[in-house]
Amino acid sequence: MQPAIAVRELTKNYNEGTSGTVALRGVDLDVHAGELVLLMGPSGSGKTTLLSIMGCILSATSGSVRIAGKEVTCLSQKLLPAIRLEHIGFVFQGFNLFPTLTASENVELMLDLKRVPKKEAKRRAHELLDQVGLSDKYDSFPADLSGGQKQRVAIARALAGDPEIVLADEPTAALDSHTGRSVMEMMRDLAHDRGRAVVIVTHDSRVLEFADRSIRIEDGLIVQPPYGKPPVAVGAEVLTQHFVGAPSLPAFGRGGI
Amino acid sequence: MPPLAERNLLHDKVRLTVTLTGIVFAVVLIVVELGLFVGFTVTTSNLIDNSGADLWVTSKNVPYVEQGVPFSERKLYQVRAVSGVAKAEKLITRWVEWKRPDGRQESVQVVGMDVDEPLGRPWNLVQGRIDDLKRPDAIIMDEIYRQKLGVDHAEQVFEINGKRARVVGFTRGIRAFTTSPYVFTTFKRAQQYANIPDDQTVYILVKLAPGANLEQVRREILDHVKDVQVVTNHEFSRMTQVYWMFTTGAGVAVLLAAVLGLVVGFVVVAQTIYATTMDHLREFGTLKAMGAPNSYVYRVIIKQAAISAVIGYFLGMIVSIFVVHASQKGGAAILMPVPMAIGMFFLTLLMCVGAALVSINKVTRLDPAMVFKG
Known part of the structure; x- marks a missing residue:
């Protein structure tokens, strides 16, 4: 099965030519549809850089990234937004909702980007908000929502584009443990029930139980191989294994998997 | 969106x-x-635009309406003889001194025309009639300048260049670009106020006969009348506007x-x-x-x-x-x-x-x- 995300020999240097910082030193990673992968590691280890490159937001210094089978590292900056729009949904630590738009309008915005007609966009936005349990919050502004509700709106917005891949940056960091847990359950459902490839950057070890795999990054290298294996099927019957607490295995090659 | x-x-x-x-x-x-x-x-071109004329006959090289140079009145008859000319009338514009009741002097532009003819007459009268200009020493001015010229009411008498002037009517909205308001009177009286000899005029305003060709009439006037400039109303208006708005800055x-x-x-x-x-x-x-x-x-x-x-x-x-x-x-x-x-x-x-x-x-x-x- 072709991975939703395939990263090979990925490097990223910042401020090239001067006193540069090497953020990624040759990373190999596959993420399949229907699995939830955690990227963990200390601050500055390169996990957000890796997420940004996989999200086609940041360009790599070298290496290869294939999104839904398409090589994206060679694409120009003008073409990358279309890849993001087509294949990737984002969930951010700070929710990044538009404070002047209602919950429904925040979701509709994504659909507008995909040129869905206004009426249809409204209907689908309501449907998505229903699915994340916010059927009574269509017309609420972000300021009137709790942190968990905001993150649910953000998830609904990420799903509005019907992406194969959902990338989340610390989605539970701004939430209390109970709300964080409910958001993670939702993220897990995205992977397992809806067959999305979900990659989450997190410092929060409490979310490990939701992961199919957890990858540790240090100094731009994957230092710990994944816990578990990629699922063999997607959808409701997806087979997942949680190996939280399993012993560390030596890294492959230059920190790949 | x-x-x-x-x-x-x-x-x-x-x-x-x-x-x-x-x-x-x-x-x-x-x-x-x-x-x-x-x-x-x-x-700047108020007077020209409301003159009712098709052509203006001036001395040679007159750049704008306030700069007219007197020339012989005989040319009026030469112009009238040109075919295609329906009417040709004399007009004077000249800066003169207006003496207020308090003794202060103001500069005004006296405009003299034939009161019985439609060319060059004052417009937008709000008090008095054009025919009132036939009365002795009669002048018509704009109500905007009443205060400037010290005019309290109609029939008040003033001095223009030492000669009597009686306000017999008021217009509305006839502004002058310069600080000198227009004062309308008869041609003869304007000659006196401006010290222009009896046999001279400053302009000849021409109204074309119906169907006459403007360019052809202009050429014929130039052919028959020596030492004059003939400009269309529009041209003279534009020349005056350009002078005041751009040449002066x-x-x-x-x-x-x-x-x-x-x-x-x-x-x-x-x-x-x-x-x-x-x-x-x-x-x-x-x-x-x-x-x-x-x-x-x-x-x-x-x-x-x-x-x-x-x-x-x-x-x-x-x-x-x-x-x-x-x-x-x-x-x-x-x-x-x-x-x-x-x-x-x-x-x-x-x-x-x-x-x-x-x-x-x-x-x-x-x-x-x-x-x-x-």
Whole structure:
């Protein structure tokens, strides 16, 4: 099965030519549809850089990234937004909702980007908000929502584009443990029930139980191989294994998997 | 598109107020300056445009209406003899001294014409009749200049160049571009006031017979009458306007003030729209991260600018109409013809959208990776 995300020999240097910082030193990673992968590691280890490159937001210094089978590292900056729009949904630590738009309008915005007609966009936005349990919050502004509700709106917005891949940056960091847990359950459902490839950057070890795999990054290298294996099927019957607490295995090659 | 631009604008009402104030200020300033320019321009050629003539016969090389040089009255009969001329009448314009009751002197432009003929007569009379000019020492002036010339009421008697002058009527809205108001009287009396010899005139106004060819009549007058310049009403009007507005620099100064208004408006709008954009930078970054092309973000910013422009324009026009209306009672007319009002709309739109380009430049260089920073 072709991975939703395939990263090979990925490097990223910042401020090239001067006193540069090497953020990624040759990373190999596959993420399949229907699995939830955690990227963990200390601050500055390169996990957000890796997420940004996989999200086609940041360009790599070298290496290869294939999104839904398409090589994206060679694409120009003008073409990358279309890849993001087509294949990737984002969930951010700070929710990044538009404070002047209602919950429904925040979701509709994504659909507008995909040129869905206004009426249809409204209907689908309501449907998505229903699915994340916010059927009574269509017309609420972000300021009137709790942190968990905001993150649910953000998830609904990420799903509005019907992406194969959902990338989340610390989605539970701004939430209390109970709300964080409910958001993670939702993220897990995205992977397992809806067959999305979900990659989450997190410092929060409490979310490990939701992961199919957890990858540790240090100094731009994957230092710990994944816990578990990629699922063999997607959808409701997806087979997942949680190996939280399993012993560390030596890294492959230059920190790949 | 969800109403992102509208909501962003309304979100910070103080900033919206500052933006609209800037636009209104710019609109009013530009309308006032352009209106003054139009008003001045129209005023410079007032006499010509309302003369009813098709052609003006002047001494050679007369550059504008106030600079006429007297020539022999015999040329009037030569002009009348040209085929295609329906009417030819004499006209005098001359600067003379007006003595107020308090002894102060003011400069006025005396305009003398044949009262029985329709060419060169005063218009917009609000008190008195043209025929009243046939009375001894009679003059007609504009009511705007009553205070300037010390006129309290009709029938008041003054001195023009030491000769009696009685105010027998008033016009409305006949402004002079210079500080010297027009004073209308008969041709004969104007000759006396201006010390022009009895057998001389300053202009001959020509009205063409129906169906006569303007150029042909002009050529024939030039062929038959020596040492004169023959210009069409439109040409003479334009020559006078160009002289006063550009040769003297008066118009350039007014236009520069209008440009200044545009610049001030541009800077205020650019600054406030830029500040609004900076406030919403993270949102624009999120939009780009979500896959919005730059053009989508530009549309949001341009829509904000366009909405500001439309609201600012209408508010500005309300103030401008009030100012224009108020100016009708003053010495300097501010005119706002319909094409100018329409043009102002597009200028305001251009100003605001142009000002938004500064913000667009900022958003173009925005790194969507910022959304992952905290």
